[in-house]
Amino acid sequence: MNDNNNNTFTLDETGLRNAWADTPISEWADALIDAANQRMSGRHHGDLPRWRAALGSLPELPVSRIELDHEAGVAVLTDADIAADKAAADDDQSSTDAAAHSATQSIESELLNDTAHAYPELVSALQGLKPWRKGPYRIADVTINTEWRSDWKWNRVYPHITPLQNRTVLDVGCGNGYHMWRMRAQGASSVLGIDPGVLFMLQFQALQHYINDKAVSILPLTMETLPTNMHSFDTVFSMGVLYHRKEPRAHLAELRQAMVPGGELVLETLVALGEDESELNIEERYARMRNIWSLPSVPLLAKWMKDAGFKNIRCVSVDITSQLEQRTTDWMPYESLAESLDPENKALTVEGLPRPRRAVMIADAPQN
Template sequence: MTSIVRSEQALYQTLFALAQHYPIAYEWLKRLPDWLTAVKNKDRYAHAPFYQSVVDKLPPIAPTAVYLDEACVRAEVAFDDSEYRRSRALLANLMPWRKGGFIIGRDDRTIHIDTEWRSDLKWERVLPHISDLTGRRVLDVGGGSGYHGFRMVGAGASTVVVIDPSCLFYHQFMAIRHFLGELGNRFGQSPIHFIPVGLEELPQDTRQAGLFHTVFCMGVLYHRASPFECLAQLKAQLAHGGELVLETLVVAGDENTVLVPQDRYAMMNNVYFLPSVAALTVWLKKAGFVDIRCVDVNITTTDEQRATDWMTYHSLGDFLDSDDNSKTVEGYPRPMRAVMVCKRP
């Protein structure tokens, strides 16, 4: 049985267990076959068969230890020389690696996947300000390769579901999951899963609350043409009293300040709305959230986001004005990110 099949079976088992107490989980189970079939469809994703073959060819080797509470998600693996070379080459075939990093191996046979984003820095900014994740069900929206999801498990979450519609990110997650071995939680189930869908595809039912105690949405809102629709979808996934952790690009200003880039922003062509913190607070109130707090504002540095051997394309340094790095190449304010924490009543 391949590691992808095992992971998908564990996802079915987790959703079935949830459905015994939360009927909305049956809707997830109904849609799951289509979701998992779509990500393997070569007509939709030309590289899907290749990515799957990469994961399937990884050597069947179990870790001697796993660390989910360090800057890099780390699996101690006793590679022999052939396994090390093969694993490194296969993982390189899943480039570019955006979120991480990850360390697999030990001693002189260690693979360090040095990703574009030092995602640990964001996690360190977020973690002190959120509710304790111990025993909580968590949804990570737009979770990329799953780095933050693994850190959520390390922080005590009982069940983490990472969603992202990217075929590449799905297979990157499966590759890392392969080397983490038989993770288990207090229910004897795998504590982390990946569903290759966008937020808008998840079941919602206004007659009942969502499945999750905490929902993370980091680096997503500014990519949505309808931010209020996105906030409503996030709210629908939360249980009553559940917590939303929202991280997004912002600009300086008052409650009426919202930047709408005319074309690209920092070379991204799918950026729609960049509110001020004050405006974003108004948005969250209007969407029905309570106990709204801004817990962090941070200007992104080239130490946190940069090109590496595992992501060789242009990165933040190329997206800033070469004469004034307080601005993007388009003349907008340099990327600044805020973390908002709030609750569903």
């Protein structure tokens, strides 16, 4: 993105082309850039100047280590942070349990007191990009305690996938890119994320400002506006997107078109209860969300995937979302899962439907 001062969105085309050079994505550079420009043309976003100002005010930091798999999230650390962490770990050495407890505590008890931090301007720049939904992240001594513990989702997913070493990866609906950094940490050679959310894009840029890894990039596209028949990605992730689509089967067909023959699909989505091929149609809202259309049972979802041509389909995890995984924090101060559940019966949403449960499905694209 260029840092111009109006409320329209422009791409840093040269930066993207350079980032994609020597990857299979480069063949599609013109088509991707055209698609993104077309999607954003004429769109104005009232908050964009403010978000750009926040991004532009990120201070330079003496970064000495990037840890994409840090226990406190994707982490950008200075020597002072590393020394402080070591001192804290030495204090906790008496018990491994105590150390693990303290790592969790440090995410949960982070206070937004900018004067207590080594770089107060870092805190205010990052606060200018609130709400932060996906994370956590740690930049110097600031822990961005996001609404979601996205690391928990990653822990449910990555033990089951084909190792990402040297693979070209697409993350559909990547949000601010949290999982893209985790994918890169597993050795993916390039990771492209697409997401229509403009704030997410700026949050991604804030991390990229420090991590500066050209193998990870993002475009403001929906899956529907990605060029068709790319057949370029070894692994395609679609996590938390299917239920936002009125035509979920079309989404599965689009995912397949993006994949190389024999590539791997990792699909994570909300599902309905049920051991038969059934579907819960949502009339108005689900867990207070308006943009949810229907929830398939796992067997119906598997059938949809089979109909879309996928092979070797398996469900590797079904998990009820807990209020520890999705909650209000200093960095996302609005209502969260707690307010979406029936206060009298936490097994139900406020609409009286079964509370959110999410499945992880893995499948292969056919060989031809």
